[in-house]
Amino acid sequence: MNTDNLFIYSSSELFILKNNTLPRSIPAEFDALKADEFSYRSLSGKATVVTLKRTPDTPAPFHEGGYWAPLRSVLGSTEPALALLAAPACRALGLANWHRDTRFCPRCGGALRDHGRETARYCQECDNLLFPRLSPAIIVLVRKGSEILLARHAARNTGTWACIAGYLEHGESLEECVAREVKEETGLTVGNIRYAGSQSWPFPDQFMVAFFAEWVSGDIVPDPSEIAEARWFGADSLPAIPPPGTVAWGLINAALHESENPDRTESERFVLTPRP
Numbered sequence: 701m702n703t704d705n706l707f708i709y710s711s712s713e714l715f716i717l718k719n720n721t722l723p724r725s726i727p728a729e730f731d732a733l734k735a736d737e738f739s740y741r742s743l744s745g746k747a748t749v750v751t752l753k754r755t756p757d758t759p760a761p762f763h764e765g766g767y768w769a770p771l772r773s774v775l776g777s778t779e780p781a782l783a784l785l786a787a788p789a790c791r792a793l794g795l796a797n798w799h800r801d802t803r804f805c806p807r808c809g810g811a812l813r814d815h816g817r818e819t820a821r822y823c824q825e826c827d828n829l830l831f832p833r834l835s836p837a838i839i840v841l842v843r844k845g846s847e848i849l850l851a852r853h854a855a856r857n858t859g860t861w862a863c864i865a866g867y868l869e870h871g872e873s874l875e876e877c878v879a880r881e882v883k884e885e886t887g888l889t890v891g892n893i894r895y896a897g898s899q900s901w902p903f904p905d906q907f908m909v910a911f912f913a914e915w916v917s918g919d920i921v922p923d924p925s926e927i928a929e930a931r932w933f934g935a936d937s938l939p940a941i942p943p944p945g946t947v948a949w950g951l952i953n954a955a956l957h958e959s960e961n962p963d964r965t966e967s968e969r970f971v972l973t974p975r976p
């Protein structure tokens with residue numbers, strides 16, 4: 701295989717050599733498990749992503765030369781070689797998910813093929829060109845004095861307290877989306893909505909745009925279809941929060957460590973992993 705960067709995924713686990721670099725070729729043991737392969741251009745040359753067949757009961761195949769790293773753990777890693785891999789590995793998984801799910805033209809039902817020059821798929825039947833899809837979403841840390849708003853989701857990761865988040869709707873600005881999601885999920889009105897940062901989150905195709913906002917009015921009334929519980933927390937009473945490498949972790953740390961870094965603005969304090 702002629703490629704500059706090879707990403708081998710089994711579900712959202714990335715195969716990495718023991719020296720924390722990418723393999724140069726597909727180990728022969730993985731050949732029979734190959735489900736999909738797709739190449740695209742990247743800043744560091746031609747990249748190829750290979751996905752292996754995976755069932756819920758079957759672990760990723762063993763290979764003595766390397767190991768399988770959940771992409772979420774790569775995103776939170778401060779190990780320099782893994783930290784360098786985070787962004788290109790996000791792109792590879794997002795494109796692999798898109799390629800897997802974009803097999804037929806949504807307009808006419810014709811079979812799609814890779815475009816070749818563009819990172820896109822093409823329908824010969826009706827000339828439809830499909831580019832990789834991103835689903836934009838907001839995530840917001842709401843502050844009330846020295847306290848922050850955190851919520852437990854009703855259906856997923858129920859033991860973790862995170863920030864309010866939701867998908868952008870047609871016709872809506874990101875700031876309007878922030879105000880709507882907070883209102884819908886907690887009943888609170890917020891203002892002074894400020895951009896914090898962003899993150900690619902290819903599980904399967906989200907693009908997270910992070911904000912800070914201030915409580916303006918209202919008492920917490922969770923929407924039970926989304927939120928099991930929402931509460932205000934201070935820095936000394938923090939519950940279990942998402943790990944480093946997530947925007948929620950970055951927002952919470954930027955807000956709570958204000959007094960330790962008074963010379964930095966809140967967006968400068970917003971980082972996704974602990975500073976070295």
Ligand SMILES: [Zn+2]
Nearest residue numbers: 805808823826
């Ligand atoms: Zn078509």
